[in-house]
Amino acid sequence: MTLHGRLNNLSATAKAKVHKIDIKQHSTDIVQEEVAVEAPANIYINKKHLVTLLSSPSMLNELAVGHLFSEGMLKTKDSIDELLIAGTDIHVKLKTGAKVDFDLNRFGRFVSSACGSLVDYLRLLAQINSKITDQYSVTAENLEQMVTKLNNESIVFKMTGGIHSAAIFENLKMVAFAEDVGRHNAVDKALGASILKNIDLHRSVLVTSGRQTADIVAKAAQMAIPISVSISGPIHSGIKLAERVGITLICFARGKRFNIYTCPERVKLS
Amino acid sequence: MTLHGRLNNLSATAKAKVHKIDIKQHSTDIVQEEVAVEAPANIYINKKHLVTLLSSPSMLNELAVGHLFSEGMLKTKDSIDELLIAGTDIHVKLKTGAKVDFDLNRFGRFVSSACGSLVDYLRLLAQINSKITDQYSVTAENLEQMVTKLNNESIVFKMTGGIHSAAIFENLKMVAFAEDVGRHNAVDKALGASILKNIDLHRSVLVTSGRQTADIVAKAAQMAIPISVSISGPIHSGIKLAERVGITLICFARGKRFNIYTCPERVKLS
Numbered sequence: 264m265t266l267h268g269r270l271n272n273l274s275a276t277a278k279a280k281v282h283k284i285d286i287k288q289h290s291t292d293i294v295q296e297e298v299a300v301e302a303p304a305n306i307y308i309n310k311k312h313l314v315t316l317l318s319s320p321s322m323l324n325e326l327a328v329g330h331l332f333s334e335g336m337l338k339t340k341d342s343i344d345e346l347l348i349a350g351t352d353i354h355v356k357l358k359t360g361a362k363v364d365f366d367l368n369r370f371g372r373f374v375s376s377a378c379g380s381l382v383d384y385l386r387l388l389a390q391i392n393s394k395i396t397d398q399y400s401v402t403a404e405n406l407e408q409m410v411t412k413l414n415n416e417s418i419v420f421k422m423t424g425g426i427h428s429a430a431i432f433e434n435l436k437m438v439a440f441a442e443d444v445g446r447h448n449a450v451d452k453a454l455g456a457s458i459l460k461n462i463d464l465h466r467s468v469l470v471t472s473g474r475q476t477a478d479i480v481a482k483a484a485q486m487a488i489p490i491s492v493s494i495s496g497p498i499h500s501g502i503k504l505a506e507r508v509g510i511t512l513i514c515f516a517r518g519k520r521f522n523i524y525t526c527p528e529r530v531k532l533s
Numbered sequence: 534m535t536l537h538g539r540l541n542n543l544s545a546t547a548k549a550k551v552h553k554i555d556i557k558q559h560s561t562d563i564v565q566e567e568v569a570v571e572a573p574a575n576i577y578i579n580k581k582h583l584v585t586l587l588s589s590p591s592m593l594n595e596l597a598v599g600h601l602f603s604e605g606m607l608k609t610k611d612s613i614d615e616l617l618i619a620g621t622d623i624h625v626k627l628k629t630g631a632k633v634d635f636d637l638n639r640f641g642r643f644v645s646s647a648c649g650s651l652v653d654y655l656r657l658l659a660q661i662n663s664k665i666t667d668q669y670s671v672t673a674e675n676l677e678q679m680v681t682k683l684n685n686e687s688i689v690f691k692m693t694g695g696i697h698s699a700a701i702f703e704n705l706k707m708v709a710f711a712e713d714v715g716r717h718n719a720v721d722k723a724l725g726a727s728i729l730k731n732i733d734l735h736r737s738v739l740v741t742s743g744r745q746t747a748d749i750v751a752k753a754a755q756m757a758i759p760i761s762v763s764i765s766g767p768i769h770s771g772i773k774l775a776e777r778v779g780i781t782l783i784c785f786a787r788g789k790r791f792n793i794y795t796c797p798e799r800v801k802l803s
Binding site for chain 1: 545546566567568569570571574586587588589591592594595596597598599600602603604605610661689692693694695696711712713714715717718720721722723724725726728729744746751752755756765766767768785
């Protein structure tokens with residue numbers, strides 16, 4: 264087997280500007296911190312597209328080999344003639360006679376209709392055109408109370424330790440709450456409940472337990488929710504999208520401290 | 534809009550037998566605890582399959598409505614004539630003239646080739662036929678050291694707080710390590726590195742930071758790895774699959790305490 268090629272100029276992390284809020288100290292620090300990057304990695308078998316995995320852009324040869332083996336599509340390393348990386352595309356060339364059963368790709372996790380270069384992915388994100396200009400604002404104490412409320416309601420999480428939660432607060436009142444094994448699903452359920460209840464999402468805050476990737480921020484943008492808060496961390500794609508559509512993105516909201524990544528003007532320190 | 538139907542007899546949690554290990558107390562307790570359940574929820578628009586989401590089987594109407602709106606496929610509730618739940622299938626019937634653009638389902642996260650009843654899903658899992666009989670065993674202290682090593686190596690996680698890690702230990706020595714925004718990808722990268730290095734996975738331990746769903750356990754099963762350890766929690770499907778294929782599944786491995794869900798005979802208390 265031969266290995267060729269190289270990654271684009273991508274790293275697993277990128278710098279982001281963060282407003283660090285400390286309610287107790289009544290302080291705001293502005294610093295640069297590293298955040299995780301994700302990019303679509305495309306696996307091709309003999310030039311045919313197999314799957315696109317949203318991934319940290321590192322160890323892409325290992326990703327392709329591990330995916331092919333662990334999903335049962337390839338049994339022996341000897342079947343591979345060549346592994347070639349071009350940007351975030353991984354081209355697997357098989358030896359004559361070797362085969363990959365595409366149907367065994369049972370649990371594909373990101374298959375866009377545009378299947379799948381980084382350019383395609385960015386184009387998909389660019390289609391999200393909402394621009395949120397609502398001046399709706401909350402105080403830092405409001406945010407702390409919302410996160411406490413989310414945690415208190417997360418009963419299935421307390422029972423199992425393996426589940427995400429999401430809630431919608433309309434004018435500071437919790438109007439929808441959901442738990443789900445998937446962070447996307449928890450958000451969808453809370454949004455669905457709000458829609459069925461005719462909640463005014465323009466003056467709402469989305470509070471979740473999960474990481475803020477671009478596809479989660481896209482959901483808030485689609486519903487014109489101006490503020491999105493998470494107990495977990497942000498992903499670089501989520502910060503870039505929040506910036507572009509004008510969403511206030513708050514992460515690591517734990518106790519009296521949290522980080523604001525975009526549009527900090529919607530948060531009053533008191 | 535009218536709402537009809539009911540869920541199958543599914544709950545968001547299920548009971549599982551747990552061996553609770555405490556290294557400090559040198560004790561093993563056997564108890565029953567609740568774990569999170571996941572099941573494929575299928576959304577159909579006018580009887581046409583749109584997407585399958587691995588989800589907690591609750592609030593399925595909200596999940597469907599939220600997904601359609603938050604992905605930009607539907608703009609107004611008035612477009613919906615009827616919402617009908619049958620088991621874990623959600624049938625959305627649109628009013629005459631209303632349309633859903635299937636191409637806007639940009640970030641589908643689980644699209645199996647068998648698209649997607651619970652029966653199909655269980656059939657997919659049933660195809661994983663590996664039966665691991667290897668008697669390879671480790672001590673509780675070995676496991677604690679492996680988890681400590683994983684945490685120490687997780688540099689991108691320490692920088693960003695938004696990333697998963699996975700490692701392979703062959704005869705107690707860490708031979709592969711990877712970090713990725715996706716827990717599946719982190720496992721694939723560590724497995725890929727092991728394959729490229731010709732590691733004997735039959736006598737290895739997979740140590741990860743992410744939840745143990747069936748699709749993660751399936752990867753270990755496919756590679757005949759006898760022991761899988763996670764810092765996070767298990768999902769019911771992961772426990773059932775680990776039991777069937779004979780993998781020792783260990784979760785909540787934090788400090789001197791952890792839970793063994795299946796095949797505890799591979800862990801010696803000292």
